[in-house]
Amino acid sequence: MSALFCDLPLAERIERAEARRMAEATEKARKRPGSAAFVLPVAGGVATFAEAGSPLNKVAGLGFGGVPDAESLAGVEKAFAAVGCPVQVELAHLADPRIGAALTARGYRLESFENVLGRDLRGGPDRVAPPGVEIRPSGDDEFAAWLDVAADGFGHPDDQDPPSDQQFPREVLARAVRDLAGDGVRRYTAVCDGVVAGVASMCVVDGLAQFTGAATLPGHRRRGVQTALLSARIADAAGAGCDLAVVTTQPASRSQHNAQRQGFELLYTRAVLGRLPAVS
Incomplete structure (x- = not known):
């Protein structure tokens, strides 16, 4: 690559x-x-x-x-x-x-x-699934549960990330995530040892895959959930014919670290x- x-x-x-x-x-x-x-x-x-x-x-x-x-x-x-x-x-x-x-x-x-990071999808990326972690598509029938996990995960920043002043009321955050993750957005659920541990989403437009957010519940962090969610979306984006995947991260965050381990590079x-x- x-x-x-x-x-x-x-x-x-x-x-x-x-x-x-x-x-x-x-x-x-x-x-x-x-x-x-x-x-x-x-x-x-x-x-x-x-x-x-x-x-x-x-x-x-x-x-x-x-x-x-x-x-x-x-x-x-x-x-x-x-x-x-x-x-x-x-x-x-x-x-x-x-x-x-x-x-x-x-x-x-x-x-x-x-930071905006990108990954070239030409080359047939493989899925990476850490032991005990399963990624599955999340349908409309479980949207409320998906949204609840997203709001909880986003509402509790990783304690290893640099401090951020971007804090939002939970109800307001949940409405924003719902509006961002509606029609045309692919949603994913991560299950860790049989328990829902995290969620993610992806928007595909004109060959560009936007990784539009991923959240892991605090009790399930450091288990490879983010790695698995990234890997599943990379594979699905490539399968959908996209040439590029992009993700936005806080500088020096765990999210940026995880993305770079999955082949993403800093674009701007x-x-x-x-x-x-x-x-x-």
Whole structure:
């Protein structure tokens, strides 16, 4: 398997897929009674707000459709201010550098980073199943149980990961995961010694497999559950004709370590920039 090289077209392909995923999930939130959710296109990316405290509240995919003008940015900031939500922009380091300059000039500050890793799927990857761990597809009939495990797993960060300020109320997190893991998303359940230990999901679009989250319950960590979930999705993505799998991780996290052990390589980094709502 040759090393991946991430050029601008590849980064744009991944960022457009991520923006589409955020928009589709937030559109589901918009349909709930009394929702204040919105989806706004901005310079090739998308600004989304689902509800207060949601991980869907962000600007994603910016950087490959031109530099947003001051009027566009002001419109996004006004929309977030109207719902009392800070603006958070995820900006790939391969994006047009003028965008970062425009954002910092408007008062945005660097808050954190996240890594985008990829794996070339051409070459017939083998499944890896640690002893005692079984991975199976998760159907609609057990979606509620799948979602419950996902919320519990995501809600309890690994104590070996670097500290993160990304904490979300459980009910809000569960709704976001439900909206992200609905129609067209492949879901997986990991069973460890006969007990459900973790879950994962994957979205396949135009030959790109997005590994859209994996969670292991705290009591089952260090058993190879994440390795098995990664391996199953890699094999299924290759079987579906995808040429590339991508996953987003916190830098220096166990998730990044596990992904790299399964052949993923760092493609690029996103800077997470934040701006508080203006005080009237």
